[in-house]
Amino acid sequence: MTTRSGSASYDGFGKDGKGHVSTQSGVLSDTQYGFGSRFxxxxxxxxEELIAAAHASCFTMALSFALAGAGFTAGKLETTAKVTLDKDGDGFSITKSALDLKATIADISPEQFETIAAGAKANCPVSKVLNAEITLTHSLNA
Structure with missing residues (x-):
């Protein structure tokens, strides 16, 4: 089992409040957030930006391991995730994470690539935790 942590603080309330977020690794250390950076x-x-980065990195790593498990040894994967936040009644919901993948992999058929990528999308831990539509577009060896 692996456990990681992040923390957040928020001074003040609503639009006038200011927050800071940090991660256990120190990659983020008292990084500013608030109404202005969100809306x-x-x-x-x-x-949403942090979830997008988490989803892109998780999916890309899952795909990398799935490709290695299928016998592929070299290539490059670049993924962008766009997370959508929509108004939902009195609040907001993350309704979509759109993954866009650019992959360079020698000697893989488009069908095999599609199957492996779909499996990585469905099985990466961040995909599993999101209660949102998850889409994947990709280009192979482009």
Whole structure:
């Protein structure tokens, strides 16, 4: 079992509040977040951006391991995730994570690649935790 942690603080309330988020690894250390960075073009990060980075990295690593398990030894994978936050009644919900993958892999058929990529999308831990539509578009050896 692996356990990782992150922490957040928020001083003040609503639009006037300011927050900071940190990760156990120190990659984020008191990184600013708040209304401006979430709903406007303010400086700092936001939960959706962090989830997008987590989903892109988790899926890419899962695909890498699945390809290695299928006997492929070299290539490059680049994934972007776009997470959508929609108004939902009195609050908000993350409704979609759109993965866009660019892959360079020698000697793989498009059908085999599609099967392995679909499995990685369905089985990466972040995909499993999201209660949202997850889509995958890709280009192979482009």
């Amino acid at each position: 406007e073009d303010g400086i700092g990060t936001n939960p």
